[in-house]
Every structure is written in C-alpha cells, then in structure tokens.
Amino acid sequence: MYTCKDAINLLLNFLDGEMTPEESRHLKEHLSGCAPCVDFLRTYKATPGLCKRAMAQQMPKEVSAKLTEYLRARIKSAS
Amino acid sequence: MSDEMSDEAVKEEDRQLVARAQAGDISAFEALVEAHRDKVYGLTLRMTRSEADAAEITQDTFLSAYQHLKDFRGDAAFGSWVHRIAANNALMRLRHRRVVQAAEEEIQGPEFTERGSLAEYPLQDWSRSAEGKILDAELGRAIQGAADRLPEGYREVFLLKDVEGLSYEQIAEVTGDSIPAIKSRLHRARLALREAIDQFYNQGSAGG
Numbered sequence: 106m107y108t109c110k111d112a113i114n115l116l117l118n119f120l121d122g123e124m125t126p127e128e129s130r131h132l133k134e135h136l137s138g139c140a141p142c143v144d145f146l147r148t149y150k151a152t153p154g155l156c157k158r159a160m161a162q163q164m165p166k167e168v169s170a171k172l173t174e175y176l177r178a179r180i181k182s183a184s
Numbered sequence: 185m186s187d188e189m190s191d192e193a194v195k196e197e198d199r200q201l202v203a204r205a206q207a208g209d210i211s212a213f214e215a216l217v218e219a220h221r222d223k224v225y226g227l228t229l230r231m232t233r234s235e236a237d238a239a240e241i242t243q244d245t246f247l248s249a250y251q252h253l254k255d256f257r258g259d260a261a262f263g264s265w266v267h268r269i270a271a272n273n274a275l276m277r278l279r280h281r282r283v284v285q286a287a288e289e290e291i292q293g294p295e296f297t298e299r300g301s302l303a304e305y306p307l308q309d310w311s312r313s314a315e316g317k318i319l320d321a322e323l324g325r326a327i328q329g330a331a332d333r334l335p336e337g338y339r340e341v342f343l344l345k346d347v348e349g350l351s352y353e354q355i356a357e358v359t360g361d362s363i364p365a366i367k368s369r370l371h372r373a374r375l376a377l378r379e380a381i382d383q384f385y386n387q388g389s390a391g392g
C-alpha cells in the first residue's frame with residue numbers, strides 16, 4: 106500500500122502521464138481511500154497556473170523605447 | 185468573442201513577418217520585436233530579478249535574433265525561438281553572478297508523519313478559486329516571495345517550465361542538467377509553492 110508520501114512523490118509523473126501501470130494502480134488505490142491526498146492533488150495541479158499568473162511582467166514604456174532605439178542603431182550600422 | 189488572436193493566427197502572422205524580415209524588411213523585424221518583447225523581458229526579469237540586466241539581455245536577445253535570422257527555420261515558432269535565446273542569455277548571466285544560495289533543506293514542502301501520512305490535512309481545496317479571473321495581489325506577492333526563496337537551480341527550473349512553458353528537453357539543453365534531475369527539482373519547487381499558496385488561503389481559517 107502506498108503512503109501519502111509515496112503518492113505525493115508521484116504527482117509530477119502522474120500529471121505528465123508518465124507512470125508505470127503498477128504505479129498508476131497503486132496511486133489510484135491510495136487516492137480512492139485518502140481524501141486529503143485528493144485535495145492535495147487538486148491544489149498541486151492548480152499551482153503552476155497560479156504561479157504563472159503571479160509572475161507575469163510587462164515591459165515598462167521607457168525600456169521598450171530604449172530597446173527600439175538600441176536595435177535601430179545596431180541594425181542600421183550593420184546594413 | 186476573444187480579443188486575443190489564436191495561437192495559430194499569431195504563429196502565421198509571425199511566419200509572414202519573419203519571411204519579410206529575412207528579405208531585409210526592417211519594419212517587419214520591429215513588428216516581431218514589438219510582439220515578443222514583453223514575454224522576453226518578463227522571462228529575463230523573472231530569472232535575473234534585475235531590471236537593468238533584464239533590459240540589457242532583452243536587447244542582446246533581439247539583436248542576436250536579428251543577426252541569426254537567416255539561420256532561423258520556419259518550422260519552429262519565432263516566439264519560442266527568441267524565448268530560448270533569452271533563457272540561454274539569462275542563465276549565462278546568472279551563472280556568472282554569485283548568488284547567495286538558499287540551502288536545499290530549506291525548501292518547504294508538505295510534512296509527513298513517521299508512517300508517511302500527510303501530517304496536516306489541507307483545510308480547504310482552493311484549486312477552484314484559482315480559476316478566478318483576477319489574481320489577488322496579496323496572493324501574487326506571496327507566490328513571488330516563495331519563488332524568491334527557492335534555491336537558484338530550483339527557481340530556474342520552475343520558471344523555465346511552469347512560467348515560460350519550455351519542454352524538459354529544452355530545459356536540459358539550456359541548463360545542461362539531466363531530465364530526471366530537472367523533474368525532481370521541479371517537483372520540489374511546486375511543492376514549496378503549493379505550500380505557500382496553501383498558507384495564504386488558510387491564514388484566516390487556521391487562526392494564525
């Protein structure tokens with residue numbers, strides 16, 4: 106029987122769809138009897154999406170103006 | 185009714201712009217820069233945590249993209265190509281910088297009992313509230329703080345995979361690490377971030 110620790114160690118492979126049939130069977134067995142791990146799985150799965158949104162950044166206007174200027178100068182001098 | 189173009193439409197427009205830029209049309213290249221600069225700057229800023237470095241690496245990235253435009257083959261998306269150049273440049277910058285490393289033992293994660301059961305049961309399932317349109321600003325800061333506390337190698341992998349969307353193979357290519365090592369670090373990074381989000385959602389109900 107898998108423990109919570111065993112189950113949680115497999116979550117990345119589970120979400121990537123990369124488990125052996127045996128691991129998959131053990132994990133299913135554990136999840137069917139362990140509600141906390143089911144919640145854990147749901148929140149683990151939601152984590153990357155939340156993080157992606159939290160880490161979003163936009164380029165400030167003055168930085169993009171400088172970028173355009175920089176590239177124009179380089180590209181012009183090269184051609 | 186979406187105001188964003190579909191992925192395919194964007195890629196098709198990029199393909200046409202690349203073809204024009206390869207033929208010497210500078211305005212087409214500038215349009216490509218405009219379309220991708222936010223993503224490139226975002227990646228470099230997240231990775232280096234320095235606005236000055238991010239601005240500089242973004243400049244280098246697009247200049248190098250321009251200089252290698254001839255080598256760019258149309259079968260890949262322009263966006264992921266510059267993305268990879270940027271990731272490479274940002275990583276090189278990080279490798280040259282001496283950073284104070286957080287110790288691996290300090291990475292947060294779930295706690296288990298001696299028998300391997302979860303020591304603390306999640307008090308609430310917040311995976312649904314994660315789908316809301318607007319991200320709570322405080323939650324955003326909690327996540328950024330947790331990402332900042334990750335040791336560099338873990339933070340890199342998390343950013344490249346979960347934020348930038350690179351594949352394991354691409355990450356292995358830019359970092360030089362093995363795919364199993366990348367996966368194991370990604371898993372621990374996700375556990376730490378999940379823990380931080382969980383604490384955010386439970387700070388009210390847990391009474392602390």
Ligand SMILES: [Zn+2]
Pocket residue numbers: 108109110112135139141142301302
């Ligand atoms: Zn369990």
